[in-house]
Amino acid sequence: MVRRYADRAVDPAVVDRMLEHAIRAPSAGFSQGWAFLRLDTADDVARFWRATSPDPGSGNAWLDGMRTAPVVIVPLSNRGAYLDRYAEPDKGWTDRDEARWPVPYWHIDTGMAALLILQTAVDEGLGACFFGIPPDRMDAFRDAFEVPAAYTPIGAVTVGHRVSDTGAAGSAARRPRRGVDEVVHHGRWGGQD
Numbered sequence: 156m157v158r159r160y161a162d163r164a165v166d167p168a169v170v171d172r173m174l175e176h177a178i179r180a181p182s183a184g185f186s187q188g189w190a191f192l193r194l195d196t197a198d199d200v201a202r203f204w205r206a207t208s209p210d211p212g213s214g215n216a217w218l219d220g221m222r223t224a225p226v227v228i229v230p231l232s233n234r235g236a237y238l239d240r241y242a243e244p245d246k247g248w249t250d251r252d253e254a255r256w257p258v259p260y261w262h263i264d265t266g267m268a269a270l271l272i273l274q275t276a277v278d279e280g281l282g283a284c285f286f287g288i289p290p291d292r293m294d295a296f297r298d299a300f301e302v303p304a305a306y307t308p309i310g311a312v313t314v315g316h317r318v319s320d321t322g323a324a325g326s327a328a329r330r331p332r333r334g335v336d337e338v339v340h341h342g343r344w345g346g347q348d
Protein backbone atom coordinates (compact mmCIF):
# COMPACT_ATOMS: atom_id res chain seq x y z
CA MET A 156 0.00 0.00 0.00
CA VAL A 157 1.31 3.42 -1.02
CA ARG A 158 -0.01 6.45 0.90
CA ARG A 159 1.70 9.38 -0.87
CA TYR A 160 1.93 10.03 -4.62
CA ALA A 161 3.90 12.07 -7.15
CA ASP A 162 2.39 15.21 -8.66
CA ARG A 163 1.88 13.43 -11.96
CA ALA A 164 -1.23 12.32 -13.82
CA VAL A 165 -2.09 8.67 -14.36
CA ASP A 166 -2.66 7.66 -17.98
CA PRO A 167 -6.45 7.20 -18.38
CA ALA A 168 -5.79 4.06 -20.44
CA VAL A 169 -4.19 2.50 -17.36
CA VAL A 170 -7.27 3.30 -15.28
CA ASP A 171 -9.36 1.74 -18.08
CA ARG A 172 -7.25 -1.42 -17.74
CA MET A 173 -7.72 -1.50 -13.96
CA LEU A 174 -11.48 -1.43 -14.41
CA GLU A 175 -11.43 -3.96 -17.26
CA HIS A 176 -9.51 -6.31 -14.99
CA ALA A 177 -11.84 -5.60 -12.04
CA ILE A 178 -14.83 -6.97 -13.92
CA ARG A 179 -12.99 -10.26 -14.47
CA ALA A 180 -13.31 -11.04 -10.76
CA PRO A 181 -15.32 -14.13 -9.87
CA SER A 182 -18.85 -13.61 -8.56
CA ALA A 183 -21.44 -15.93 -7.04
CA GLY A 184 -23.84 -17.09 -9.76
CA PHE A 185 -22.01 -14.63 -12.02
CA SER A 186 -24.19 -12.01 -10.34
CA GLN A 187 -21.60 -9.27 -10.96
CA GLY A 188 -23.34 -7.12 -8.37
CA TRP A 189 -20.66 -4.49 -8.32
CA ALA A 190 -20.11 -0.97 -9.61
CA PHE A 191 -17.12 1.36 -9.60
CA LEU A 192 -17.03 5.10 -9.10
CA ARG A 193 -14.08 6.48 -11.05
CA LEU A 194 -12.76 9.82 -9.81
CA ASP A 195 -9.91 11.17 -11.92
CA THR A 196 -10.26 14.93 -11.96
CA ALA A 197 -8.89 17.23 -9.25
CA ASP A 198 -12.42 18.46 -8.50
CA ASP A 199 -13.90 14.99 -8.10
CA VAL A 200 -11.00 13.77 -5.98
CA ALA A 201 -11.27 16.88 -3.77
CA ARG A 202 -15.03 16.26 -3.42
CA PHE A 203 -14.26 12.70 -2.30
CA TRP A 204 -11.95 13.87 0.49
CA ARG A 205 -14.33 16.65 1.55
CA ALA A 206 -17.13 14.13 1.89
CA THR A 207 -15.22 11.32 3.58
CA SER A 208 -12.69 13.02 5.87
CA PRO A 209 -13.75 13.21 9.53
CA ASP A 210 -12.66 16.84 9.82
CA PRO A 211 -11.58 18.30 6.48
CA GLY A 212 -9.97 21.27 8.25
CA SER A 213 -7.48 19.27 10.25
CA GLY A 214 -4.90 17.41 8.22
CA ASN A 215 -2.89 14.44 9.36
CA ALA A 216 0.07 12.64 7.81
CA TRP A 217 -2.12 9.89 6.40
CA LEU A 218 -4.67 12.23 4.87
CA ASP A 219 -2.04 14.69 3.59
CA GLY A 220 -0.37 11.85 1.71
CA MET A 221 -3.53 10.17 0.46
CA ARG A 222 -4.91 13.45 -0.89
CA THR A 223 -2.00 13.61 -3.35
CA ALA A 224 -3.45 10.69 -5.34
CA PRO A 225 -4.71 11.85 -8.75
CA VAL A 226 -7.18 8.96 -8.99
CA VAL A 227 -9.63 7.42 -6.53
CA ILE A 228 -11.73 4.37 -7.45
CA VAL A 229 -14.62 3.39 -5.19
CA PRO A 230 -15.84 -0.21 -5.61
CA LEU A 231 -19.48 -0.63 -4.54
CA SER A 232 -21.44 -3.81 -3.93
CA ASN A 233 -25.09 -4.40 -4.75
CA ARG A 234 -26.69 -6.95 -2.43
CA GLY A 235 -30.01 -6.81 -4.30
CA ALA A 236 -28.35 -8.01 -7.50
CA TYR A 237 -27.34 -11.22 -5.69
CA LEU A 238 -30.75 -11.78 -4.14
CA ASP A 239 -32.35 -11.23 -7.57
CA ARG A 240 -29.90 -13.54 -9.32
CA TYR A 241 -30.43 -16.36 -6.80
CA ALA A 242 -34.22 -16.02 -7.14
CA GLU A 243 -33.85 -17.04 -10.81
CA PRO A 244 -35.06 -20.56 -11.76
CA ASP A 245 -31.59 -22.21 -11.87
CA LYS A 246 -30.95 -21.16 -8.24
CA GLY A 247 -34.51 -21.01 -6.92
CA TRP A 248 -34.11 -18.99 -3.72
CA THR A 249 -37.32 -17.13 -4.43
CA ASP A 250 -37.74 -16.02 -0.79
CA ARG A 251 -34.65 -13.83 -1.26
CA ASP A 252 -33.73 -14.74 2.33
CA GLU A 253 -30.32 -13.40 3.24
CA ALA A 254 -29.95 -16.19 5.83
CA ARG A 255 -29.25 -18.56 2.92
CA TRP A 256 -25.94 -16.83 2.36
CA PRO A 257 -23.06 -18.21 4.45
CA VAL A 258 -21.22 -14.92 4.07
CA PRO A 259 -22.13 -11.75 2.13
CA TYR A 260 -20.65 -12.62 -1.26
CA TRP A 261 -21.68 -9.23 -2.67
CA HIS A 262 -18.97 -7.66 -0.52
CA ILE A 263 -16.48 -10.48 -1.04
CA ASP A 264 -16.80 -10.49 -4.84
CA THR A 265 -16.46 -6.71 -4.95
CA GLY A 266 -13.38 -7.08 -2.74
CA MET A 267 -11.90 -9.53 -5.25
CA ALA A 268 -12.55 -6.95 -7.97
CA ALA A 269 -10.75 -4.37 -5.82
CA LEU A 270 -7.77 -6.70 -5.53
CA LEU A 271 -7.55 -6.89 -9.32
CA ILE A 272 -7.39 -3.07 -9.36
CA LEU A 273 -4.53 -3.19 -6.84
CA GLN A 274 -2.68 -5.90 -8.77
CA THR A 275 -3.06 -3.97 -12.01
CA ALA A 276 -1.58 -0.91 -10.30
CA VAL A 277 1.47 -2.98 -9.31
CA ASP A 278 1.76 -4.46 -12.82
CA GLU A 279 1.71 -0.95 -14.27
CA GLY A 280 4.45 0.23 -11.88
CA LEU A 281 2.02 2.46 -9.97
CA GLY A 282 1.17 2.69 -6.28
CA ALA A 283 -2.25 2.20 -4.70
CA CYS A 284 -3.92 1.94 -1.31
CA PHE A 285 -7.19 0.29 -0.29
CA PHE A 286 -8.89 1.90 2.70
CA GLY A 287 -12.30 2.12 4.32
CA ILE A 288 -14.82 4.94 4.25
CA PRO A 289 -15.85 5.75 7.85
CA PRO A 290 -19.48 4.75 8.58
CA ASP A 291 -20.33 8.26 9.77
CA ARG A 292 -19.19 9.68 6.38
CA MET A 293 -21.24 7.26 4.30
CA ASP A 294 -24.25 9.55 3.89
CA ALA A 295 -22.03 12.49 2.92
CA PHE A 296 -20.27 10.28 0.39
CA ARG A 297 -23.58 9.11 -1.10
CA ASP A 298 -24.87 12.67 -1.31
CA ALA A 299 -21.69 14.00 -2.91
CA PHE A 300 -21.78 11.45 -5.74
CA GLU A 301 -25.51 10.68 -6.00
CA VAL A 302 -24.96 7.01 -5.16
CA PRO A 303 -28.19 4.97 -5.22
CA ALA A 304 -29.21 3.33 -1.92
CA ALA A 305 -28.80 -0.16 -3.43
CA TYR A 306 -25.02 0.31 -3.65
CA THR A 307 -22.63 0.11 -0.69
CA PRO A 308 -19.05 1.30 -1.03
CA ILE A 309 -16.82 -1.48 0.33
CA GLY A 310 -13.88 0.92 0.57
CA ALA A 311 -11.89 3.08 -1.82
CA VAL A 312 -8.61 2.79 -3.71
CA THR A 313 -6.17 5.65 -4.28
CA VAL A 314 -3.96 5.29 -7.36
CA GLY A 315 -0.94 7.27 -8.50
CA HIS A 316 2.75 7.27 -9.27
CA ARG A 317 5.00 6.17 -6.45
CA VAL A 318 7.43 8.54 -4.77
CA SER A 319 10.37 7.58 -2.57
CA ASP A 320 8.43 8.73 0.50
CA THR A 321 5.48 6.39 0.20
CA GLY A 322 3.53 8.21 2.90
CA ALA A 323 2.23 7.23 6.31
CA ALA A 324 3.37 3.82 7.48
CA GLY A 325 0.61 1.27 7.54
CA SER A 326 0.03 -1.39 10.17
CA ALA A 327 2.37 -3.70 8.25
CA ALA A 328 5.27 -1.55 9.50
CA ARG A 329 4.32 -2.34 13.10
CA ARG A 330 3.19 -5.94 12.89
CA PRO A 331 5.03 -8.99 11.56
CA ARG A 332 3.56 -10.84 8.59
CA ARG A 333 2.08 -14.12 9.85
CA GLY A 334 3.88 -17.03 8.28
CA VAL A 335 2.42 -19.74 6.10
CA ASP A 336 3.02 -22.33 8.86
CA GLU A 337 0.99 -20.20 11.25
CA VAL A 338 -2.08 -19.83 9.03
CA VAL A 339 -2.17 -23.04 6.97
CA HIS A 340 -3.66 -26.15 8.59
CA HIS A 341 -2.53 -29.13 6.54
CA GLY A 342 -5.09 -31.91 6.48
CA ARG A 343 -6.71 -30.91 9.77
CA TRP A 344 -6.56 -28.12 12.31
CA GLY A 345 -4.27 -30.16 14.61
CA GLY A 346 -4.88 -28.55 17.97
CA GLN A 347 -3.37 -25.17 17.19
CA ASP A 348 -5.25 -21.87 17.45
Ligand SMILES: Cc1cc2nc3c(=O)[nH]c(=O)nc-3n(C[C@H](O)[C@H](O)[C@H](O)COP(=O)(O)O)c2cc1C
Binds near residue numbers: 157158285325326
Ligand atom coordinates in the same frame (compact mmCIF):
# COMPACT_ATOMS: atom_id res chain seq x y z
C1 LIG B 1 -10.45 -3.83 4.50
C2 LIG B 1 -9.18 -3.02 4.50
C3 LIG B 1 -9.18 -1.78 5.07
C4 LIG B 1 -8.03 -1.01 5.08
N1 LIG B 1 -8.09 0.25 5.60
C5 LIG B 1 -7.00 1.01 5.53
C6 LIG B 1 -7.09 2.36 5.96
O1 LIG B 1 -8.15 2.84 6.37
N2 LIG B 1 -5.98 3.12 5.88
C7 LIG B 1 -4.82 2.63 5.36
O2 LIG B 1 -3.86 3.38 5.27
N3 LIG B 1 -4.70 1.34 4.93
C8 LIG B 1 -5.77 0.54 5.00
N4 LIG B 1 -5.69 -0.74 4.54
C9 LIG B 1 -4.40 -1.27 4.04
C10 LIG B 1 -3.72 -2.18 5.06
O3 LIG B 1 -3.23 -1.41 6.14
C11 LIG B 1 -2.56 -2.91 4.37
O4 LIG B 1 -3.04 -3.67 3.28
C12 LIG B 1 -1.84 -3.87 5.29
O5 LIG B 1 -1.31 -3.17 6.38
C13 LIG B 1 -0.72 -4.58 4.55
O6 LIG B 1 0.18 -3.64 4.03
P1 LIG B 1 0.79 -3.81 2.58
O7 LIG B 1 -0.37 -4.03 1.68
O8 LIG B 1 1.51 -2.51 2.35
O9 LIG B 1 1.69 -5.02 2.66
C14 LIG B 1 -6.84 -1.51 4.53
C15 LIG B 1 -6.84 -2.79 3.94
C16 LIG B 1 -8.00 -3.52 3.90
C17 LIG B 1 -7.98 -4.87 3.22
